[in-house]
Amino acid sequence: MIGSLTHMQLQELWWLIAAVVGSLFLFLTFVQGGQTLLFTATKDEQEKALIINSIGTKWELTFTTLVLFGGALFAAFPLFYATSFGGAYWVWMLILFTFILQAVSFEYRKKPGNLLGARTYEIFLAINGSVGLILIGAAVATFFTGSRFTLNEYNQVTWQTQFHGLEAALNPFNLALGLLLAFLARILGALYLLNNIDYQPLNHRLRRAAWINFLWLLPFLLFVLVSLVTMDGFAVDGVTGVVAMEHGKYLNNLLAMPVVACLLVVGLLSVIYGVAAARFLDKRSGIWFGGLGTVLIGLSLFALAGYNHTAFYPSSADLQSSLTIYNASSSHYTLTVMTYVALAVPFVLAYIAYVWWQMDSKKLTLDELSGPEADKMY
Amino acid sequence: MPDYLATVDWARAQFALTALYHWIFVPLTLGLSFLCAFYESIYVKTGNEEWKKLTKFWMTLFGINFAIGVATGIIMEFEFGTNWSNYSWMVGDIFGAPLAVEGIFAFFIEATFFAVMFFGWNRVSKGFHLFSTWMVAVGSNLSALWILVANGWMQFPTGMAFNPDTARFEMQDIGAVILSPFAIGKFTHATSSGFVLAALFVIGISSLFLLQNRHQQMAKRSIAVAAVFGLLSSLFVGLTGDEAAYNVAHKQPMKLAAMEGLYVGQENAPVVAFGIVNSTKRPGDDTPAFYQEVKIPGLLSLLANREWNSYVPGINDLAFGNPARQIPGAAVRMANGKIAVAELVNYKAAKKSGDAPAAATALARFSQYQADLGYGHLTKAAEAAPPVATTFYSFHIMVVLGTLFPLLFLVVLFHTMKGTIEHQRCLNSINIFALFLGYIAGMAGWVVAEVGRQPWAIQDLLPVQVAATKLASGNVQTTFFLFLTLFTVLLIAEIRIMLKQITIGPEA
Structure with a gap:
């Protein structure tokens, strides 16, 4: 059946797969959120240890999902990979830097002889959880606001600013989406930790943290939503492939794809319920609603950017250099092969879920930090 | 720029x-x-x-x-x-x-x-x-x-x-x-x-x-x-x-020749068991490849072709060609590669202007030379080493x-x-x-x-x-x-x- 799909169907399918992986990454940024809560939600070293060991079993999943997101885009939309990474050079380099800092920090933070001291590794984690996410948000926001690049007839990219992508962080919409991502991660982090840790004083503060970060998120969320439905967008002519600015393009996309509008609304409501359940209903299951909501919001954003004749990586410097899921994709053969490979994804998700359940069925407590296996803890 | x-x-x-x-x-x-x-x-x-x-x-x-x-x-x-x-x-x-x-x-x-x-x-x-x-x-x-x-x-x-x-x-x-x-x-x-x-x-x-x-x-x-x-x-x-x-x-083959510092191809090619490389040596010149060397004859031929007496091409053969051994060399491949690069440009231009016959001609010539496409970007044969x-x-x-x-x-x-x-x-x-x-x-x-x-x-x-x-x-x-x-x-x-x-x- 996969073998009979047309190139266009495969391109649309792979945009969906990329969207799923990207949206799962957004959910898994609860790890990054947790890293920043290390400074604001804890009172002593024990509580820090609880947080570190709770998200410490999950950080590699987030990290790997980001790497897979990159790999999937490389395999399915190599022109995006080449254009964005080679062009918006500094944004991606700085994002990667923060992830390098993260990768060693869990393991090295409390190890004797770690050269820089525990505090430095905690700051590394905070940088990854804040700067890293803000920059990722700003980079994703350029799907809607565009970037200043041109492609020649050999599809080689030339960036038109000497800041190589850093200019994206100065656009209010991009910055707002970055901050939105950072606050959303903190909400998810608080909800995840609340669910995973059994320690009353910390749990109480995590409930408050989820609520306060939600209040912080609100203005950015409203700004992003209002901007999104009012801004001009990059429309692609279905026949000629010519790109032109269209007034209210993303609102038009929402109206043309009611499923996407539903995903967005249900996603937002789900996140709101997750926060409310933690703050006002004394529930610990908020992370599942917050997580599901985040995935749905992520899917709707990717759909708005890429479907319904829209350029997903537009160039504001040269409209005709803009990337669409059709002109940036791999060949029919490669997408077909990759689709067979993607059949393994449900199996991968299943074993991750099984191991997650095995590991998290017992809540993390202070006893465990001083128990017989404490020497293997972070 | x-x-x-x-x-x-x-x-x-x-x-x-x-x-x-x-x-x-x-x-x-x-x-x-x-x-x-x-x-x-x-x-x-x-x-x-x-x-x-x-x-x-x-x-x-x-x-x-x-x-x-x-x-x-x-x-x-x-x-x-x-x-x-x-x-x-x-x-x-x-x-x-x-x-x-x-x-x-x-x-x-x-x-x-x-x-x-x-x-x-x-x-x-x-x-x-x-x-x-x-x-x-x-x-x-x-x-x-x-x-x-x-x-x-x-x-x-x-x-x-x-x-x-x-x-x-x-x-x-x-x-x-x-x-x-x-x-x-x-x-x-x-x-x-x-x-x-x-x-x-x-x-x-x-x-x-x-x-x-x-x-x-x-x-x-x-x-x-x-x-x-x-x-x-x-x-x-x-x-x-x-x-x-x-x-x-x-x-x-160029990598293998460099691994053994073999500039001139030969049968029964040796492995250099010990050698001090002459760092001023360049492909095509007559200076010795090593200041000091201890060779084991035939071993490189054995390694490369599983035959003691077989021929192993050297850096000079691969860079400048060796007609006797039917090795075209980088110099010839560069000429081919430049044709491929030029025909690709012609093809693109012909496509853009809607000139189908010209595009077909350019494409046919490109296909003929495309195996050497990369060589078209080199400026001299020694660069291939x-x-x-x-x-x-x-x-x-x-x-x-x-x-x-x-x-x-x-x-x-x-x-x-x-x-x-x-x-x-x-x-x-x-x-x-x-x-x-x-x-x-x-x-x-x-x-x-x-x-x-x-x-x-x-x-x-x-x-x-x-x-x-x-x-x-x-x-x-x-x-x-x-x-x-x-x-x-x-x-x-x-x-x-x-x-x-x-x-x-x-x-x-």
Whole structure:
């Protein structure tokens, strides 16, 4: 059946797969959120240890999902990979830097002889959880606001600013989406930790943290939503492939794809319920609603950017250099092969879920930090 | 106009830096994961808590090494996009797939089961924990498989065709990409060299314990398993190395010539057992290739073609051609390549202006010469040769060390079986030193593989200067020094943490 799909169907399918992986990454940024809560939600070293060991079993999943997101885009939309990474050079380099800092920090933070001291590794984690996410948000926001690049007839990219992508962080919409991502991660982090840790004083503060970060998120969320439905967008002519600015393009996309509008609304409501359940209903299951909501919001954003004749990586410097899921994709053969490979994804998700359940069925407590296996803890 | 040539050099330097840093940590991960799995299997089988303690000690060191391996690894994947964006577009249709497959099939196995391996002792059953440790070993080595498939394809591009409309290579046969002799050779040779390094690591640290009269029982148990693993792996490294040389001889003859400093092709070609390379020698001149040399006649012919008397082409033959041997040489291929490049431009122009007959003519001429497309970007024939001294020395260092390791494992195993290993102070000192040799051998191997294939990003098709991103060199230069600083600081931290944990030992 996969073998009979047309190139266009495969391109649309792979945009969906990329969207799923990207949206799962957004959910898994609860790890990054947790890293920043290390400074604001804890009172002593024990509580820090609880947080570190709770998200410490999950950080590699987030990290790997980001790497897979990159790999999937490389395999399915190599022109995006080449254009964005080679062009918006500094944004991606700085994002990667923060992830390098993260990768060693869990393991090295409390190890004797770690050269820089525990505090430095905690700051590394905070940088990854804040700067890293803000920059990722700003980079994703350029799907809607565009970037200043041109492609020649050999599809080689030339960036038109000497800041190589850093200019994206100065656009209010991009910055707002970055901050939105950072606050959303903190909400998810608080909800995840609340669910995973059994320690009353910390749990109480995590409930408050989820609520306060939600209040912080609100203005950015409203700004992003209002901007999104009012801004001009990059429309692609279905026949000629010519790109032109269209007034209210993303609102038009929402109206043309009611499923996407539903995903967005249900996603937002789900996140709101997750926060409310933690703050006002004394529930610990908020992370599942917050997580599901985040995935749905992520899917709707990717759909708005890429479907319904829209350029997903537009160039504001040269409209005709803009990337669409059709002109940036791999060949029919490669997408077909990759689709067979993607059949393994449900199996991968299943074993991750099984191991997650095995590991998290017992809540993390202070006893465990001083128990017989404490020497293997972070 | 930015200086793109300097950008290429900085991009290459950065790739070399990040790849070599990454390769400090990866081979240990590949092998130590299996050793941990062996040790834990013995613990589960015997129920002896001493084996559990031993397993957890090596796992601690594994975890410290693993973290920085992950940190240095993420940059490698994205560097293809940031510093080599033209490459990413031109071959992304083929090269991206193994990277995505690696993520789906390998990285998630590692990430998921790593958490169980370290935090699951109390949370899952003994059996599931052992299963998880094995899965980390399998996952780590599967990661290596896919990236080495990708690397093998760069050395020997196959299973694809050039699409002039999109100006890129497109995949036609995934089977040919995965099962290419280079992919299989890279995977088997690189992973087994990782096993050797891990065996040297365990034996080296255990020998330190024996010298210090600490943890004797644990050290001897660790050595026994590691010596068997090391011996078998090191023999396999030799076998796969021979296969790799054979492949190189047939698909990358210039690399083989540089590995032996062979400028003039000959029958009964020798291997230089010892040599001091004349660094002023250039392809085509009459100066001697070596200041001093000791040769073993016929051995290179045997290595390359499995026949003592067979002919092996030299650097001059491959650069300037040798009609008597029907070797066209880079000079002729450059002329062909320039026609291919020009016809591609003509084709694009004809397509744009809607001139179908002109486009068809240009395309036909392009197809005729496209096998030499990459040569069209070279400016002189000597550019087709890699730096000889670097390639020669690194190859010889790798081979000499690779020959010593099985002998060392054999001696260690002999004394372990005899029960006298703890009294061999000299041998135990050598074992500690041998760990550093293990790191050098692995690094040297990658230098041969990557420096030896210059100037190509994709063999014969895409030279590095065309593959690089068009960026002002200052950007890449800055990130080079950022990585250098960051990785060096993290390496120092890693070594200090390791040494501290070794001092603490398994009793903690």
